Amino acid sequence: MVKAVVLGAAGGIGQPLSLLLKTSPLIDELALYDVVNTPGVAADISHISTTATVTGFLPADDGLRHALTGADIVVIPAGVPRKPGMTRDDLFKVNAGIVRDLAKGISEYCPKAYTLIISNPVNSTVPVAAEVFRNAGVLDPKRLFGVTTLDIVRAETFAQEFTGQKVPSATTIPVVGGHSGETIVPLFSQAQPSFNVPEAKLDAIVNRIQFGGDEVVKAKNGGGSATLSMAYAGFRFAEKVLKAVSGEKGLVEPSFVYLPGVEGGEEIAKEVGVDFFSVPVELGPSGVVKANNVLANINDYERKLLEVAIKGLKGNIEKGVEFVKNPPPK
Ligand SMILES: NC(=O)C1=CN([C@@H]2O[C@H](COP(=O)(O)OP(=O)(O)OC[C@H]3O[C@@H](n4cnc5c(N)ncnc54)[C@H](O)[C@@H]3O)[C@@H](O)[C@H]2O)C=CC1
Numbered sequence: 455m456v457k458a459v460v461l462g463a464a465g466g467i468g469q470p471l472s473l474l475l476k477t478s479p480l481i482d483e484l485a486l487y488d489v490v491n492t493p494g495v496a497a498d499i500s501h502i503s504t505t506a507t508v509t510g511f512l513p514a515d516d517g518l519r520h521a522l523t524g525a526d527i528v529v530i531p532a533g534v535p536r537k538p539g540m541t542r543d544d545l546f547k548v549n550a551g552i553v554r555d556l557a558k559g560i561s562e563y564c565p566k567a568y569t570l571i572i573s574n575p576v577n578s579t580v581p582v583a584a585e586v587f588r589n590a591g592v593l594d595p596k597r598l599f600g601v602t603t604l605d606i607v608r609a610e611t612f613a614q615e616f617t618g619q620k621v622p623s624a625t626t627i628p629v630v631g632g633h634s635g636e637t638i639v640p641l642f643s644q645a646q647p648s649f650n651v652p653e654a655k656l657d658a659i660v661n662r663i664q665f666g667g668d669e670v671v672k673a674k675n676g677g678g679s680a681t682l683s684m685a686y687a688g689f690r691f692a693e694k695v696l697k698a699v700s701g702e703k704g705l706v707e708p709s710f711v712y713l714p715g716v717e718g719g720e721e722i723a724k725e726v727g728v729d730f731f732s733v734p735v736e737l738g739p740s741g742v743v744k745a746n747n748v749l750a751n752i753n754d755y756e757r758k759l760l761e762v763a764i765k766g767l768k769g770n771i772e773k774g775v776e777f778v779k780n781p782p783p784k
């Protein structure tokens with residue numbers, strides 16, 4: 455029996471993500487939690503004739519506990535999205551507290567669950583969750599993931615648009631670093647099988663991947679940020695984690711993880727000088743089997759991008775850790 459939980463299930467990402475999870479044969483039980491509207495969303499989705507049972511919970515009547523108890527995988531898109539003119543970091547004030555409280559719930563009610571964090575700023579909210587788990591004595595870095603899949607999805611899409619070549623579905627274009635602007639580092643040199651972007655187009659394509667989120671924020675004009683493409687990306691990542699748990703081999707996808715706690719991560723952490731970083735991770739029955747070091751053979755162009763990314767990441771990570779270690783006055 456596999457139980458999946460979505461925290462923030464009534465939101466722009468939460469609803470389509472819950473819909474996709476309901477279609478997965480890998481899930482037997484789907485629990486939807488939000489501070490509003492979950493009874494309606496759950497009732498609606500529950501009429502779909504796939505096998506997973508669906509329940510909806512609100513904070514009243516200990517809803518978070520009921521939603522999380524027995525969970526194998528928890529996906530978190532709870533929190534406020536950007537409006538034009540805002541950075542992801544501007545969301546920290548509100549979303550760090552939301553993620554902290556939800557992570558506390560996970561540490562109490564389902565400490566062994568795989569936790570997938572979508573809430574922005576991912577570069578800081580994942581360190582927030584890690585600190586909460588550490589304080590509760592339940593941190594297992596193999597099970598904590600910052601979801602950066604949308605950056606990989608964008609890299610795949612834009613690579614096709616810019617080059618006119620079809621990216622074969624088996625191609626992986628690693629995108630490493632973090633999930634905001636210049637902390638997002640696409641590594642076309644490490645695409646497998648190899649996929650060449652003409653040099654003249656490289657700047658434009660890298661920029662579009664780094665700032666793809668802004669493109670959607672601008673187009674939605676005050677109506678929020680990416681929700682549907684994010685639901686697709688979140689589902690793609692969650693499904694990979696569940697497939698790996700059920701025994702499928704060879705599944706690799708980049709994710710923002712706590713490097714010192716995963717196989718192969720220590721070496722990468724030394725190289726990049728930060729503890730949280732997105733790299734392709736091999737997934738297995740207990741979560742991360744190994745972090746793959748794709749940095750050894752990158753080219754000079756990519757190395758420069760990486761340097762800029764690391765500078766930005768340092769502050770974002772410290773901010774998340776500090777928020778839990780020295781909480782701001784209420
Ligand atoms: N990692 C990534 O690649 C991406 C991350 N995001 C982030 O995902 C988050 C959600 O975005 P949207 O779904 O568009 O926002 P939204 O506002 O449509 O939905 C957020 C939902 O979270 C709920 N919520 C708020 N506080 C909560 C709490 N304490 N417990 C449970 N639920 C709570 C709200 O009621 C709402 O239904 C934002 O922070 C956004 O920046 C968005 C796109 C991509």
Ligand SMILES: O=C([O-])CC(=O)C(=O)O
Binds near residue numbers: 542574604668670679
């Ligand atoms: O841009 C945003 O605020 C939402 C997001 O993370 C993305 O679309 O990559």
